[in-house]
Amino acid sequence: MRPETKADHWEVEALYDTCFAPGREALSSYRLRDGIPPVAGLSYVARDADGILAGAIRYWPIHIGAVDALLLGPVAVHPTRQGEGLGGMLIESSLSQALPLGWTRVMLVGDAPYYERFGFTLLEHVVMPPPTNPARVLGRALVEGAWDGIEGDVRRWTD
Ligand SMILES: CC(C)(COP(=O)(O)OP(=O)(O)OC[C@H]1O[C@@H](n2cnc3c(N)ncnc32)[C@H](O)[C@@H]1OP(=O)(O)O)[C@@H](O)C(=O)NCCC(=O)NCCS
Numbered sequence: 001m002r003p004e005t006k007a008d009h010w011e012v013e014a015l016y017d018t019c020f021a022p023g024r025e026a027l028s029s030y031r032l033r034d035g036i037p038p039v040a041g042l043s044y045v046a047r048d049a050d051g052i053l054a055g056a057i058r059y060w061p062i063h064i065g066a067v068d069a070l071l072l073g074p075v076a077v078h079p080t081r082q083g084e085g086l087g088g089m090l091i092e093s094s095l096s097q098a099l100p101l102g103w104t105r106v107m108l109v110g111d112a113p114y115y116e117r118f119g120f121t122l123l124e125h126v127v128m129p130p131p132t133n134p135a136r137v138l139g140r141a142l143v144e145g146a147w148d149g150i151e152g153d154v155r156r157w158t159d
Helices: 006-019 086-098 112-118
Strands: 044-047 053-064 067-077 105-109 137-141 152-156
Touching: 006 044, 006 053, 006 067, 044 086, 053 086, 053 105, 067 086, 086 112, 112 137
Parallel strands: 067 105
Antiparallel strands: 044 053, 053 067, 053 152, 105 137
16 A cells, blocks of 8 residues: 555546446535545555555545535445455555644545444534435544534535
């Protein structure tokens, strides 16, 4: 596992195309990413001993009301390498770098049964742009209480 570089970019895009349903870029979370660079220092790739890309993770900055947060994702592991713990490794290793970079809270849109093992819980008062299933809006505090009292619409970093 190592930080993503420019040379990895299109290979990571191809991995995401493989792992997600067609039209992934129509998801509302992509509207929060359009034209905004991912957070420097938090994008990682996992390659096997032959250099073959097995997994990748990226993060974007967002606003909710007056506060900042990380939007985790996309994270994906190639179908031939799923179930080996790579997804968990990508999530935990990258998040361990987030607090030193000054981030105190992280959210995502995903399956609670997967992400709850990493300490993500429902963010009842945080609203993603439609169409998003509110039951998939999850968050994790990187310092205790970082999500307490946070409510409102998720907005693009540049808005
Ligand atoms: C989700 C994903 C990143 C997990 O990567 P991974 O390397 O297989 O994950 P891990 O090895 O850390 O964990 C595997 C465990 O998670 C479970 N799991 C995987 N996806 C899950 C899901 N959507 N819901 C519930 N459990 C899930 C597996 O059943 C397995 O369970 P087990 O430990 O009890 O056997 C990978 O399956 C993937 O790329 N999926 C397609 C893209 C995607 O959905 N990305 C997430 C967007 S929200």
